[in-house]
Amino acid sequence: RMLQAFVFERVAVLVGPWREPMDPPERGARVEVRLLVDEPRRGSPSAAQRVVIDQPVFRADLFDQVDGPPGNLMSAHFHPRFEGVEPCDRHWRDEIRADPTGWLEAQLGDLRRLLEESGVDVTDAPWLEDDAAALRAAVPNIVAAVDAAWDAVRT
Secondary structure: OOOEEEEOOOEEEEEEEEEEOOOOOEEEEEEEEEEEOOOOOOOOOOOOOOOOEEEEEEEEEEEEEOOOOOOOOOOOEEEOOEEOOEEOOOEOOHHHHHOHHHHHHHHHOOHHHHHHHOOOOOOOOOOHHHHHHHHHHHHHHHHHHHHHHHHHHHO
């Protein structure tokens, strides 16, 4: 299983295949938005710096039910916020099943709203606009990673 990370100044998006042992079992692409941890600079000005992708703030689980045909998205849902590392209950929206990548593009396309809805205080976040623009530009690559994750679990 390959996990892809799209890392910006303060935000990262992780995409990878996932299997969930539910009844019925689920499989699909998991997409998480996480915040990076502030790390102190280390070494010389040209030294490699530590990047820690930690605090989850949003998760989209674009899952099929295994007992149905590939692409059924019967278990597609999302978690708009976390309590520490634990996701809130599943949230269901018809538009996720109807157009999962279009729905995901809309979520990732408004980083400020996504963070505010997750409970992150962005009132003093000078990095937000730059990360939001970079994330919007990366959405086609993130969608391609979702497609690759689907391919990995559906074949």
